[in-house]
Amino acid sequence: MTAADRTLPALSLALQVFLIGGWFLPDWAQSLLILAFGKGLVVLGLLLLIRTGLVSFGQGLYYCLGAYAAVSASKILAFPDLMSDALAMPLFGGVVAGVLGLVLGFLLARYRAIFFAMLSLAFSMILYGLLIKMSVLGSSDGFNIDYRTLAGIKLPDGMKLYALYALSTLLVFIATACLHRYLRSHLGRLAPAVRDNELRVEYMGSSVRYVVHVNYIIAAVLAGVGGGLVALSIGHIDPDLAYWTTSGEFVFVAVLGGTGNVAAPVLASLLFEWIKSAAYQYAPYTWQMVLGITLLLVIMFLPAGLWSIFQRRAREA
Amino acid sequence: MNTKLPRQLGFWSATILVLASAFGAVSAAAQENPVKIGAVTFLSGAAAGPFGVPARNGAEIIVEAMNAGQLPAPYTAKGLGGAPVQLAFTDEAGGTTKQVNEYRNLVQRDNVDMVIGYISSGDCLAVAPLADELKKLTVFFDCGTPRIFEDASYKYLFRTGATATMDSVAAALYVTELKPSLKKYAGINQNYSWGQDSWNDFEAAMKVLKPGVEAATSQMPKLLAGQYGAEISTLLTSHADVVHTSFWGGDAEALILQGAPRGLFQKSTVVMTAGEPTLVRLGSQVPDGTVIGARGPFDVFAPDTELNRWFRKAYEDRYGVVPSYPAYKMAQAILGVKSAWEKAQAANDGKRPSEDQVIAAFEHLSFEGPGGKVEMALGKGHQAMQGTAYGIAKNAGGKITMVNVKTYPATKVTPPDGVKSDEWIKSGFKAGK
Structure with missing residues (x-):
């Protein structure tokens, strides 16, 4: 590791570039970026899990829960004002996801490898199955949602999209910066140690299960907030958010980006959404193949993900 | 002093530039003469074979004949009131998240003049509010959920197929x-x-x-x-x-x-x-x-009209199978648009009508499809009855x-x-x- 930490300055620079640059982007590009940022948050949580040696094929659980939580709360708890707020909804989604992560973590923190992956997948499919059967929540058709305010400030029509864009950019910045700090904290540094040798971590007097549990909750919160953001940007939610292919897509993006840096998942998510959109436009019949070939190429030539390009360059420099 | 910062700065600005140019490069220049229709149906996945592909085939048959002026009466005018029609197909697979963004791309990036499509009711529900937000004429041809016009009303949205x-x-x-x-x-x-x-x-x-x-x-x-x-x-x-x-x-x-x-x-x-x-x-x-x-008077239940006979023959000659109901419903949607467009053009002294004029003509319209008469009688004139x-x-x-x-x-x-x-x-x- 180099002595100077360049990640935080680079992140704040990126924040400024995206905040200002976004203003000049057309609506559809802003919308695409919000989607990429929202999903990037989920993948950021996956990065933390992968660094701990765990692959979750069920982040769709928290992603979907985050999206449904805010809306259901506005229906059931009757906070229509608070729950039509673009800031309050994703944060509430994150809180609900975190609480479920805390509960499920007690069970999942005991499992590793394929057992962890399959259990996490199972839980997300349980949520999917429940939602499909609930006609109150629109079953597979889902329902529409909307936001009118941001942190209590009423948004004029022309500002709605940019406000959400700015919010998602800011949230991604805060999340990446905090996670970067966390990874360099005592607890954060235990993550790769757990992956490498659990026994040694226990001998050093740290609790492996505690590390896994905390990281699992952080990943859940990130997925919940991401789900909330995506739901607002799309304006519609349905149980597909919890389907295993959605979770699989997050793993795809995590592999695409690599775990070298907290910026990698966000960059990979941007690239992924852009490739997907371009593939839809230019290859409407074979867009799935384009995505598949991209992943194959990355795995073959950049096994440590896209971020390894920058790491290699930094080492050579 | 950190000497690596300029390098980082260069990297980030390069990334932004690449992203921005990639986004910018694909925005096609809007052409004045042809009418560009974004057509969305399943081209992959389980719904492609039975629904998506017949619908696409139906669209191709109708639009090609329309542009050549070969449709039977009352659709003998070329294209839409003389303006040729271009179809841009998009896959409906990928879920509502994807579809909402792709709809935005069709309207704001590819500058289509209207969107015709959507088989899945979930996709329809997700896209519906966006049609009014982006103020773009949008026609649902197949999805069945009655929730669309029963729970809300829209100005830019029409559905030419009856509800489930x-x-x-x-x-x-x-x-x-x-x-x-x-x-x-x-x-x-x-x-x-x-x-x-x-x-x-x-x-x-x-x-x-x-x-x-x-x-x-x-x-x-x-x-x-x-x-x-x-x-x-x-x-x-x-x-x-x-x-x-x-x-x-x-x-x-x-x-x-x-x-x-x-x-x-x-x-x-x-x-x-x-x-x-x-x-x-x-x-x-x-x-x-x-x-x-x-799901309507289609295929084996279609009336014996000149339009239907022509449609079945043209479809069978080209694809070797008879058209199933998604093909009929797609044809119905395009012919509905054609009727509304030409009605608006006639009211506009023969000049190309504006979007608002087409919408006004579409409301409460009654037109003929290969499956017979369609009346836009529900949802304040936006939802077909058949x-x-x-x-x-x-x-x-x-x-x-x-x-x-x-x-x-x-x-x-x-x-x-x-x-x-x-x-x-x-x-x-x-x-x-």
Whole structure:
């Protein structure tokens, strides 16, 4: 590791570039970026899990829960004002996801490898199955949602999209910066140690299960907030958010980006959404193949993900 | 001093530049003359074979003939009032998240003049508010959920296909007329919105038409489960006179191929509300006596008009199969747009009409499709009303024909404007209050 930490300055620079640059982007590009940022948050949580040696094929659980939580709360708890707020909804989604992560973590923190992956997948499919059967929540058709305010400030029509864009950019910045700090904290540094040798971590007097549990909750919160953001940007939610292919897509993006840096998942998510959109436009019949070939190429030539390009360059420099 | 910072700065700005140019490069220059239509149907996945691809084929046939001025009357004018039409196809697969963004891309990046598409009700619900937000004329051609115009109203959105309520209500009417003494009925439907809504409507309609006759069983297997052995056993032991199913695509084929050898179709009268595309694909394998619906007066139920004869011939010549109902519904949507466009153009002294003028002409429009007359009578003139038909499949020497065909006028199987479908059924099909 180099002595100077360049990640935080680079992140704040990126924040400024995206905040200002976004203003000049057309609506559809802003919308695409919000989607990429929202999903990037989920993948950021996956990065933390992968660094701990765990692959979750069920982040769709928290992603979907985050999206449904805010809306259901506005229906059931009757906070229509608070729950039509673009800031309050994703944060509430994150809180609900975190609480479920805390509960499920007690069970999942005991499992590793394929057992962890399959259990996490199972839980997300349980949520999917429940939602499909609930006609109150629109079953597979889902329902529409909307936001009118941001942190209590009423948004004029022309500002709605940019406000959400700015919010998602800011949230991604805060999340990446905090996670970067966390990874360099005592607890954060235990993550790769757990992956490498659990026994040694226990001998050093740290609790492996505690590390896994905390990281699992952080990943859940990130997925919940991401789900909330995506739901607002799309304006519609349905149980597909919890389907295993959605979770699989997050793993795809995590592999695409690599775990070298907290910026990698966000960059990979941007690239992924852009490739997907371009593939839809230019290859409407074979867009799935384009995505598949991209992943194959990355795995073959950049096994440590896209971020390894920058790491290699930094080492050579 | 950190010497690496300029390098980072260079990297980030380069990334932004690449992203920005990539986004910018693809925004096509808007052309003045042709009318660009974004067409969205399933091109991949389970719904592509039975629905998406026939719909795409239908669009291609109609648009090519339209641009060449070869359509029969009253659609003899070239293109849309003389302006040629370009189709840009997009895949509907990928879920609502993807579809909302792709809709935005079609409208804001590719600058299409209008969007015609959407088979999945979930996609329709997700795209609907965006049509009004982006102020772009959008026509749904197939999706069935009545929620779209019953729960909200839109200015830029139209649907030229009738809602799914009609399918189940007409099915209930048909089987009660066919079997006046029926004692028990059962259902097998896929466990997602389409299947749940279809069964709920059918059950509610049966309760009104045959009070006291109870549902023996309602099987709700998973969508695309593929294996229905257990469900077929339950249906067989339920001794139901009538089995209702809204299965489509591979599931419908699987039900026939697995149910027919076990006698399900002999023991009970199976009514397939969306069975017509299966008829096209399975042909003579469809068991005798199966009640088939086409979600409207399409294909085997289509009227013998010049337009229909032309459409069937053109489609069969090119694709080697008869057009199934998605092809009809797509043709219907495009011809609806053509009617509205040319009506607006006539009112605009023959000049190319504006979007608002087309919308004004589209509202409460009545036009002719290959399936017959369509009236935009519901949802403040934005939702089509159309009759439907059911018939019994009869295998005559390897060729399936329809016998005992009954047609139902739109007013008999659709609620009046402003009345919600489920309430209308429960009230005993009463015309508006």
